[in-house]
Amino acid sequence: MMPIASPSRVELSEPLALLRWLESDPVSVSLGAIDPIELWGLVALAARARTDGEAPLRVNLEQASRSCQFARAVGFEDVLSGAGGLASAAAERGRTVKLARIQRHASTEPPSDQISRLLVADPALEDTRRTLYYVLNELLRNVVQHSQDRLGGIVGAQLNRGGRNSDLPMVQVAVVDAGIGIPVSLQSRHTSLADAGAALEKSLWPHISSTFDEGETGSAQNAGMGLFFISEMTKLVGGRLVIATRGATLTLQGDENFEDPHGIQKVHKGVGYPGTLVAFEMPVDAVQDYDSMIETIRERARERTPRRAIHKWLSFEAPPAGTFKFVVRSTGVEDAREAQRFSEDQLMPRLVKRQSVALDFVGIPTCTQSYVHALLYEALRLAWARKTPIYILNAQPAVKSTLELLENYALGG
Ligand SMILES: Nc1ncnc2c1ncn2[C@@H]1O[C@H](COP(=O)(O)OP(=O)(O)O)[C@@H](O)[C@H]1O
Ligand SMILES: [Mg+2]
Numbered sequence: 001m002m003p004i005a006s007p008s009r010v011e012l013s014e015p016l017a018l019l020r021w022l023e024s025d026p027v028s029v030s031l032g033a034i035d036p037i038e039l040w041g042l043v044a045l046a047a048r049a050r051t052d053g054e055a056p057l058r059v060n061l062e063q064a065s066r067s068c069q070f071a072r073a074v075g076f077e078d079v080l081s082g083a084g085g086l087a088s089a090a091a092e093r094g095r096t097v098k099l100a101r102i103q104r105h106a107s108t109e110p111p112s113d114q115i116s117r118l119l120v121a122d123p124a125l126e127d128t129r130r131t132l133y134y135v136l137n138e139l140l141r142n143v144v145q146h147s148q149d150r151l152g153g154i155v156g157a158q159l160n161r162g163g164r165n166s167d168l169p170m171v172q173v174a175v176v177d178a179g180i181g182i183p184v185s186l187q188s189r190h191t192s193l194a195d196a197g198a199a200l201e202k203s204l205w206p207h208i209s210s211t212f213d214e215g216e217t218g219s220a221q222n223a224g225m226g227l228f229f230i231s232e233m234t235k236l237v238g239g240r241l242v243i244a245t246r247g248a249t250l251t252l253q254g255d256e257n258f259e260d261p262h263g264i265q266k267v268h269k270g271v272g273y274p275g276t277l278v279a280f281e282m283p284v285d286a287v288q289d290y291d292s293m294i295e296t297i298r299e300r301a302r303e304r305t306p307r308r309a310i311h312k313w314l315s316f317e318a319p320p321a322g323t324f325k326f327v328v329r330s331t332g333v334e335d336a337r338e339a340q341r342f343s344e345d346q347l348m349p350r351l352v353k354r355q356s357v358a359l360d361f362v363g364i365p366t367c368t369q370s371y372v373h374a375l376l377y378e379a380l381r382l383a384w385a386r387k388t389p390i391y392i393l394n395a396q397p398a399v400k401s402t403l404e405l406l407e408n409y410a411l412g413g
Contacts, residue, residue: 010034010041012172012281015242018044019249019271027055031071032063039096039158040174040242040279042071046099047154047176047275051081075099079154095119099156102175104149108140111155113333119157119171120284127287131233132157132173134368135280138226139175141336141370145221146210147179147276159284169284178275181246185210196247197269203243204231204250206301207409217305217409221340223373225301230280232297235263239282244273254282291366291398298405311411313383314376314403319358319391324350327360328375334367336374347379351386358391366398372406380410 004024007017018041029045031037048057061068061076071077075098082101097118102111112133120129136155143153154176161169183199189210193199202208207217209224217223227243234241234254241252249272254263287293319325326346350357359375376390383390392403 006030006033008034010037012038012040012240012242012279015244015249015251015279016268016271019244019273022048022273023271026057028058028060030063031059031061031067032065035065035067037067037070038160039074039156039172040277042074042076043099043154043156043174043176043279044273044277046076046079046156047178047277049080050151050154050178053151053178056080074156074158095161096158097156099154101152102140102143102155103152104144106144106152107335107337108137108144109334109336112136112140115155115157115173119159125284127290128171128282128284130290130366131237131282131287131293132171135230135233136173136175137368137370138230139173139278139280142226142276143175143177143179146185147177149177149179149275151178153177170281171284172279172281174277174279176273176275176277181272181276182243183245183247190214195269196245196272197267200243200245200248200250201267203227206304217412218373218377220378221374223369223377223409225369228301229297229369230278232300233293234280234282236293236296237282237286239280239286241281242277242279244271244277246274247272249273294398295401298401301405302408305409306412311384311407313380313389313411314407315389315391316395316400317391319356319393323356323358323391325358325360325393327362328364330364334371336371339371339375343375343379347390348382351379351382351388351390354386354388356388356391358393360393361396361399362394364399365396367402369402369405372402376403376406377410380407384411
């Protein structure tokens, strides 16, 4: 391919210039020639420039330019060699965190928690921090579960109060891998998807996943809801989402006025990223009430999940005497893998024997769909098959609603 010049600016509002240039397979770039470069651009370059990767892109950051200083401040050079390790650290507390690698077999909740706390430390912005946690965790899970990049992925986050953002401070997060890409992953199951653009568009639908067939609503580990939730969040917070993957790029601009919270979505075919790049940006103070935002998204998910008979194998009533009780301990950070293990070791063997079980959610104000899915998707299907209810105790409204959505889809598909 003809070498083309690197772009002079890299901003999320105009993502195609950097993507087109990366598709021309450049061998080197002088970072000083790009100004400004937003964080997502650095992450996009870093994933191509990992020194343990194949044919790494050489990124020259010797100059004293703003972009080179920015790159050094976020630990760009360390993440290339993997020296930065998994644990991420504050570059400038409350502004940027150091770029970090997520390893292929890592659990995703601790780094998501750590990064969102470092970036949004102000307790007044708790709802924003929880939104970022959700987005980071789903994106990192996707790298770990689907990318097949042996080096894992790279994650970065920035809080931007300056420049064009001085009136409207923004947070931006980016997660990038150099793996197989969304279309190849999804087409392995959904063979009728015509091209990369169609596959990318489909990946945002609820209950679409490479881990189960269309018409079903989940597998042991997945509900196919990650990208759906992230895209709905983008709309509701008036944010911006860019997903670039092999063969296509999707851009979504949310509506800041909340009047038509559906946003403008476009798919650009023929320009993508050699792997998967997801960048998400939102105004820092856009989320006033995280729980009601999640509730709105759940409602939209329910509308798009086929209506089926109503089952009641999750019971919020008092369990009969002799029921095994488990307290779902809150350690502060969720762990979906541990939840799944607990389900397999403790819940399912009892349900197989038609012994009913009770789960006590005391002290847990909220949990993500991924976590509840890992904990109860298979157990609930088993409860239905064995006609043995699972009792739920002390569920707060936000937890109850998460469980009800799970029951709605788990017993349908
Ligand atoms: N980083 C990635 N690399 C490859 N494929 C991906 C990546 N992220 C998402 N996908 C594809 O998009 C699908 C939908 O993702 P998602 O909505 O998070 O649902 P789930 O992860 O539960 O399957 C995945 O099943 C996978 O096929
Ligand atoms: Mg996912």
